[in-house]
Amino acid sequence: MALVRINGLHKHFGSNHVLKGIDLDIEEGQVIALIGRSGSGKSTLLRTINGLETFEQGEIEVDGEHLHPRDTDLRALRQKVGMIFQQFNLFPHLSVGRNVMLATQVVKKIGEKEAEDIARTMLLKVGLLEKFDAYPDQLSGGQQQRVAIARALAMQPRVLLCDEITSALDPELVNEVLAVVKTLAAEGMTLIMVTHEMRFAREVGDKLVFMHHGRIHESGDPQQLFANPQTPELANFIGSIN
Amino acid sequence: MNDISTWDIVRNLLDGALWTIGLSLTAFVLGGIAGLALLFARIAKHSIPRFLAKGYIEVFQGTPLLMQLFIIFFGSSLLGLEISPWIAAALGLTLFTSAYLGEIWRGCVESVPKGQWEASASLALTHFEQMRHVILPQAMRIAIAPTVGFSVQVVKGTAVTSIIGFVELTKTGSMLANATFQPFMVFGCVALGYFALCYPLSAYSRYLERNIHGSRAH
Amino acid sequence: MAYTFDFASVLDYSDALLAGTVKTLALTAVGTVFGLGIGILGAVSRAWKLSPFDRIFAVYVELIRNTPFLVQLFFIFFGLPALGLQLNEWQAAILAMVINLGAYSTEIIRSGIEATPRGQIEAAESLAMTRAQVFRHVVLPPALLKVWPSICSQVVIVMLGSSVCSQIAAEELTFAANFIQSRNFRAFETYFVVTAMYFLLAIAVRQAMVQAGQRLIARRKK
Numbered sequence: 001m002a003l004v005r006i007n008g009l010h011k012h013f014g015s016n017h018v019l020k021g022i023d024l025d026i027e028e029g030q031v032i033a034l035i036g037r038s039g040s041g042k043s044t045l046l047r048t049i050n051g052l053e054t055f056e057q058g059e060i061e062v063d064g065e066h067l068h069p070r071d072t073d074l075r076a077l078r079q080k081v082g083m084i085f086q087q088f089n090l091f092p093h094l095s096v097g098r099n100v101m102l103a104t105q106v107v108k109k110i111g112e113k114e115a116e117d118i119a120r121t122m123l124l125k126v127g128l129l130e131k132f133d134a135y136p137d138q139l140s141g142g143q144q145q146r147v148a149i150a151r152a153l154a155m156q157p158r159v160l161l162c163d164e165i166t167s168a169l170d171p172e173l174v175n176e177v178l179a180v181v182k183t184l185a186a187e188g189m190t191l192i193m194v195t196h197e198m199r200f201a202r203e204v205g206d207k208l209v210f211m212h213h214g215r216i217h218e219s220g221d222p223q224q225l226f227a228n229p230q231t232p233e234l235a236n237f238i239g240s241i242n
Numbered sequence: 243m244n245d246i247s248t249w250d251i252v253r254n255l256l257d258g259a260l261w262t263i264g265l266s267l268t269a270f271v272l273g274g275i276a277g278l279a280l281l282f283a284r285i286a287k288h289s290i291p292r293f294l295a296k297g298y299i300e301v302f303q304g305t306p307l308l309m310q311l312f313i314i315f316f317g318s319s320l321l322g323l324e325i326s327p328w329i330a331a332a333l334g335l336t337l338f339t340s341a342y343l344g345e346i347w348r349g350c351v352e353s354v355p356k357g358q359w360e361a362s363a364s365l366a367l368t369h370f371e372q373m374r375h376v377i378l379p380q381a382m383r384i385a386i387a388p389t390v391g392f393s394v395q396v397v398k399g400t401a402v403t404s405i406i407g408f409v410e411l412t413k414t415g416s417m418l419a420n421a422t423f424q425p426f427m428v429f430g431c432v433a434l435g436y437f438a439l440c441y442p443l444s445a446y447s448r449y450l451e452r453n454i455h456g457s458r459a460h
Numbered sequence: 461m462a463y464t465f466d467f468a469s470v471l472d473y474s475d476a477l478l479a480g481t482v483k484t485l486a487l488t489a490v491g492t493v494f495g496l497g498i499g500i501l502g503a504v505s506r507a508w509k510l511s512p513f514d515r516i517f518a519v520y521v522e523l524i525r526n527t528p529f530l531v532q533l534f535f536i537f538f539g540l541p542a543l544g545l546q547l548n549e550w551q552a553a554i555l556a557m558v559i560n561l562g563a564y565s566t567e568i569i570r571s572g573i574e575a576t577p578r579g580q581i582e583a584a585e586s587l588a589m590t591r592a593q594v595f596r597h598v599v600l601p602p603a604l605l606k607v608w609p610s611i612c613s614q615v616v617i618v619m620l621g622s623s624v625c626s627q628i629a630a631e632e633l634t635f636a637a638n639f640i641q642s643r644n645f646r647a648f649e650t651y652f653v654v655t656a657m658y659f660l661l662a663i664a665v666r667q668a669m670v671q672a673g674q675r676l677i678a679r680r681k682k
Contacts, residue, residue, distance in 0.1 A: 050364055078366035089361035093379045102375055103365035148361075155365060304616075304662040306623035308634060309655040316647035320463050394526065401528035402624060412531055419538060426542035429535040433527045440526035 003028040003190055004049065004159060009058035011044060018044050019055065020214040028158070029188045033201035033222060036211035037237060042194045045211070046161050049192065050081040063158045079107065082152030086164040088144040090136040090151070096123065097132040100151045108155070115154075122150035126180050142173030146180055153184075160184065162193040198241055202226055210234045246422050251431065258414030259435050265410060266397045266439075268332050273339025273396075280344030285351060287369070295344065302341030307402050310334050315406050331403035331410075339396055346392060350385040351377060387450035394440045394447070401436070411435050469644040470653045473636075480636030481657065487550075487632055488619040488665065491557030495618070496611070498558065499565025504595070506566065507573040517566055524563035530624045532556050537628045553625040553632075561618045568610045572603030605677050612669040616662050623658070633657065 002025035011019040018041050026032055034042045047053040049060060051067060051074045060067040065077045091099050100119035104110045110118070123129045126146040136144055145165055152160060162181070166174040178200050185191055185204050195201055201208060201222050208222040212233045218225060229235040283295035302310065311334040318325045325333075354377050362376040404413035415432035419425040470477075502521065505513035524532065536559075537552035547555065576599050584598040604611075626634035633654060641650040 052360055052363065074363075075366050075368065078364060081364075083361075083364040085357060085361060085364075087357050089355075089357035091358065091361070091376050091380075093383070103362075103367065106371050106375060107366045151365070301659065304620075304659045305655045306620040306634070306658055308623045308626075309637075309651055309658060312637075312651040313648065313655060316641075316651060320648050398526075398528040401530045404530070405624070405627060412528065412534075415531075416534070419534075424542070425534075425538035426540070429531060429539045433523075433531050433535060436527045436531060437523065441522065444522070444526055 002026055003030075003063055004192070005059075005061045006045075006049075007059045009045070009048065009055055009060065011041075011048060011053065011055040013044075018214050019048070022058070022216060024209065024216065024219075026159075026190060026192065028190050030206045031185045031191045031204055032193065033205035033208050034192060034194045034211065035196070035198075035201065035208065035237070036217075040211040041214040042211045043163055046163055046192060046194050049159070050078055050083050050161055052083075075107070079155055080158045081161060082155055082157035082159070083161040083163065084145070084148050084152055084165045086168050088136075088141070088148045088168075090144055090147055092136050094135075095132070096128065096134050096136065096139070096147050099136070099147060100154050103151070104154050118154050119150070122153045123147070125153065125183075126150045127176075140173060141169045142176045145169065145173075145177045149177075149180055149184075159190045159192065162191060162195070164194050164196065166195070166197060196241070198226070198238075210237065212237075246418075248427075251418055251422065251424075251428060254414055254418055255411060255428075255431055255435055258409065258411040259439070261408070261410040262397065262400045262435075263439070265328075265331055265335060265400045265403065265408070266393070269335035269339045269399075270393055270396050272332075272336040274343055276336065276340035277343030277347060280340055281347045281351065284344060284348045299341045299345050302338055303345070307334070307338055307399055308405060310338060311403060311406050327403070327406050327408040330406055331400070331408040335396065335399055335403065338399060339392075342392055342395070343389065346388045347381065347385055350381040350388070353384055354380045383454055387447050387454060390443060390450060391447035394443045397439050397443070398436065465649055466644075466646055467649050467653060469646050470640060470650050472644070473640045476636045476640055477633070477654070477657065480631065480633035481661065483630070483632040484619065484622055484661065485665075487553060487557060487622050487625065487630070488615065490554050491561055491618060491622075492615050492669075494554075494558040495561025496565050496569075498562030499569050500600070502562065502566030503569035503573055506570050521563045521566050524560055525567075529556065529560055529621045530627065532560060533624065533628060549625075549628045549630040552628060553622070553630040556625070557618060557622060560621070561614065564614045564618075565611060568607050568614060569603060572607035573599060575606060576603060601677050605673070608670075608673040608677065612666050612673070615669055616666050619665050620658060620662060633661075 004024070004026040006022050006024040009019050009022040010017070020041075022045060034046065036042045044053055048055050048067070049062065051072055054069060055067075056069055062077060063080050065073065065080060067077065090096075091102065094102065097116065097119050100122055101112075101115040104115045104118055105112065120129060120132065123132060126149055128143060128146055128150065131139065131143065131147070136147070139147065148165075149160075165181075166177050169177065174197070178197065181191065181193070181200075182204055193201075193205075205222045207219060208225045209219040210217050210225070210233075218229065218231050218234050225234065226238060229238060280295050280298065283291040284299075286292050286295075311330060314334045314337075315325070315327070315330040318330065358376055358380065359372060362372045367375065400410050401412040404410060404416065407413070409417075411432055415428050419428040422428060501513075502517040504510070505517050508514075533552065533556040536556050537547065537549065540547065580598055580602075581594060584594040589597070622632060623634040625632055626638060629635065637650050637654040641647040644650065
């Protein structure tokens with residue numbers, strides 16, 4: 001059974017019909033690359049999966065947690081779904097280590113020593129153990145984003161949502177972040193990534209989902225879709241990126 | 243004819259100044275506590291506390307402090323309570339302070355970037371946990387300068403309480419000016435007294451504004 | 461013994477209330493016009509560091525902002541006669557309001573001027589405008605527009621502060637309230653009604669200032 005199941009999802013922003021009936025199943029361990037023009041609804045779709053956006057119609061299920069339009073157990077859901085943001089959003093008043101430790105202590109009620117061990121493990125995984133006591137403003141963008149990944153991983157999520165996580169980075173810093181994501185993918189993490197990095201999507205993605213005007217327009221194997229887009233919209237989109 | 247020396251005048255003014263300081267501290271501390279409650283009400287999920295808090299703030303910011311004091315002073319006797327000018331002054335200035343501090347602090351909380359709310363929400367923190375661990379620590383850093391800045395308004399506000407009979411620096415000055423027929427000297431000293439109290443606070447607030455960059459813990 | 465409210469007895473004196481309101485608004489209007497004038501002069505002096513005015517204004521601003529309005533009023537009305545300057549209650553009240561608003565608006569307008577993007581000034585100077593012309597056409601209007609909300613707030617604060625002018629027997633709205641309650645012995649009702657009137661006046665004054673800003677500075681006809 002799929003880890004993430006989305007059925008008939010509709011969302012409006014006021015009178016703007018942003019998601020017009022999304023059906024999507026994601027198996028455990030899959031890496032989904034969500035692409036499309038700005039305004040296509042891809043970020044909105046991502047944000048409904050962890051409840052940052054509400055929806056009016058349809059259903060979403062993540063590892064047994066149901067999301068309802070009106071009432072969802074967000075606390076339970078968000079322990080299974082992690083998110084990485086374009087702007088990193090590290091907590092500036094806390095050290096790197098404390099950033100990673102915070103949620104495990106406050107939400108999972110893990111003791112200080114154990115939380116610290118988990119944090120060190122995660123920071124080691126993203127290659128930043130030596131920055132444990134540093135503060136976010138002392139780090140480069142790429143480093144901050146890797147800390148953000150460590151922070152999300154500390155909660156041991158089943159799914160990681162990545163919202164254009166390299167778009168705010170200087171080009172030379174993009175690779176260090178993508179390298180971490182590649183490792184996670186190889187280890188079997190389920191990833192849903194809104195991204196503009198087409199090369200990465202082709203290399204690492206198991207499935208490409210192209211969104212257009214609030215609908216899934218085309219989806220399938222990344223290599224095949226890039227080589228042979230079935231619809232003119234996707235062809236145009238690929239053309240405009242190159 | 244009274245033969246009151248300059249030293250007598252200064253001594254009496256210092257006495258009045260002590261009462262000014264006492265009232266200011268009382269109003270600031272109690273007003274701060276009430277202001278914190280107002281802050282939580284203002285950003286609450288439910289519309290009722292939000293609406294009530296907003297109304298409270300608009301009333302206290304949109305009416306003269308003198309009128310607020312009069313209403314408390316005369317209203318209390320309607321309730322059968324005989325309150326002294328000190329109690330009326332403390333109560334009035336406390337409510338006044340709470341409205342302004344609550345609003346200042348709300349502005350500081352709202353200036354914490356939205357991404358901080360989203361990131362902490364994504365980590366499954368509850369609203370209260372978000373406030374306690376992520377939002378308030380950052381908001382407090384931003385709030386220090388305007389809070390110290392407002393303390394100047396509190397000290398200046400104590401002068402109005404002289405009108406309902408509370409004997410602080412201004413009232414003492416008025417009485418002395420009448421007794422000595424030297425209003426220029428007396429009110430000049432009164433002004434200097436307030437200046438001595440307020441200027442350090444103003445200068446400190448400006449210093450804080452220049453030096454707090456908002457993010458670092460140290 | 462239950463207390464029965466009697467608001468009607470306040471409204472019996474609606475003439476006095478109206479007269480007081482008009483006086484309060486007039487006091488505020490005069491104070492605003494001249495206070496802003498001083499504010500512009502002070503802001504320019506400080507922003508352009510025009511010696512010795514910049515230091516004079518700096519001292520003036522610090523003195524006014526760190527002393528209570530009531531004390532400034534008492535000093536002008538009771539203290540200045542010792543120097544031979546005898547003012548009646550209206551002259552003293554207006555002078556105090558002008559001086560008070562002048563200090564605050566100096567700082568507010570100064571911050572607006574100093575926030576002018578360098579590029580604006582450079583563009584204007586490249587068009588061969590004189591310093592004064594640059595100021596009048598390119599610097600001042602956007603600066604005022606930018607800080608207009610702060611100015612509106614300060615005017616409302618000054619209007620509410622005019623309440624203490626009743627203490628030197630200027631017959632504005634608070635003085636009317638004092639007078640009424642001494643006649644009808646309904647202090648609470650009287651002050652309650654007058655407080656409500658101030659609340660509405662504050663809204664009205666703010667609206668008027670917002671409109672004035674749009675008409676005079678933004679040149680937008682609404």
